[in-house]
Amino acid sequence: MAALSSGLLGALDPTSDRAVYRQIADQLREAIDKDRFGEGDKLPSEAELVEHYSVSRMTVRNSLSILQSEGLVLSEHGRGVFVRPRPPVRRLASDRFARRHRDQGKSAFTVEAEAAGSRPEVDRLEVKEERPPQDISARLGGPRRVLARRRRYLLDQRPVEFAVSYIPLDLARNTPIAEPNPGPGGIYARLEELGHRLDHFEEEIRSRMPTPSEVRTLQLATGVPVIHLVRTAYDTEGRAVEVCDTIMAADAYVLSYQLPAT
Incomplete structure (x- = not known):
């Protein structure tokens, strides 16, 4: 939970009309864009994200699925989800x-x-x-x-x-x-x-x-x-x-x- 307790990710906005899983994806994306999670870094586990946001595991999985579809992260079975290394520009x-x-x-x-x-x-x-x-x-x-x-x-x-x-x-x-x-x-x-x-x-x-x-x-x-x-x-x-x-x-x-x- 070190990454979460250090303030890398914030809290959900209960007044927003944006779906919860999209809010979580937004926060993770911003953390990646700002290099809070660098290339090859492991994101917080599903269990950690569930506890941090007080949401269901399916909600977290939907959030991570968005990031995968955008090409930002890679999921490795049994190991977790990692920020995808970017090729040289x-x-x-x-x-x-x-x-x-x-x-x-x-x-x-x-x-x-x-x-x-x-x-x-x-x-x-x-x-x-x-x-x-x-x-x-x-x-x-x-x-x-x-x-x-x-x-x-x-x-x-x-x-x-x-x-x-x-x-x-x-x-x-x-x-x-x-x-x-x-x-x-x-x-x-x-x-x-x-x-x-x-x-x-x-x-x-x-x-x-x-x-x-x-x-x-x-x-x-x-x-x-x-x-x-x-x-x-x-x-x-x-x-x-x-x-x-x-x-x-x-x-x-x-x-x-x-x-x-x-």
């Missing part, structure tokens, strides 16, 4: 594809991971020729075959992103882009070396709940949504030279952009 900056990074031989993921003080890794790499999905083909101008590059990104050994790049086959076949490691600066550097100087990117971003496959791939906790980002790269001739379809763990990212006011 990677900031998606508006200049992440600036040419200066490619000139330094670094991919956008590597640059931003280093800025966050994290160790980047790539696994589950697959490179193959295939027929693109209809929407991807439309974005690329209608090619029947593409080179698809699939990979999963990790920060400090935690999966945070899964991406598939689709490149028209006439651009990628028999080039370093078709190799598992395309070389310094990644596929964008190789495209520019092949004469397709990049002019601009278009991105579409939305958030949604993950599919079961995405939960497994990114090892997502219950209640954590994903960011679905589709980026199209255009060269100076106006040709779409790549579409990257990316699924990101929403709790691992901050989207940060600078927009001109004129």
Whole structure:
């Protein structure tokens, strides 16, 4: 009861029209947000919360269920409920594809991971020729075959992103882009070396709940949504030279952009 006796959690408001179990969830959430319970810390047990709030065990379980659905806590059978460790945050900056990074031989993921003080890794790499999905083909101008590059990104050994790049086959076949490691600066550097100087990117971003496959791939906790980002790269001739379809763990990212006011 030390955590409760020390004032980490308050009392219920009997005059509130908010359900009791939601009030308890609110107090626990606030304690987590303010780091009164840090990553990996064990929350007070069900019995302790029942005694502290003078409520039923089912009320407490409903409160904890809310926090689990929000991805804030993990329940370990026989051990208790713990604050879920948060993956390192990677900031998606508006200049992440600036040419200066490619000139330094670094991919956008590597640059931003280093800025966050994290160790980047790539696994589950697959490179193959295939027929693109209809929407991807439309974005690329209608090619029947593409080179698809699939990979999963990790920060400090935690999966945070899964991406598939689709490149028209006439651009990628028999080039370093078709190799598992395309070389310094990644596929964008190789495209520019092949004469397709990049002019601009278009991105579409939305958030949604993950599919079961995405939960497994990114090892997502219950209640954590994903960011679905589709980026199209255009060269100076106006040709779409790549579409990257990316699924990101929403709790691992901050989207940060600078927009001109004129």
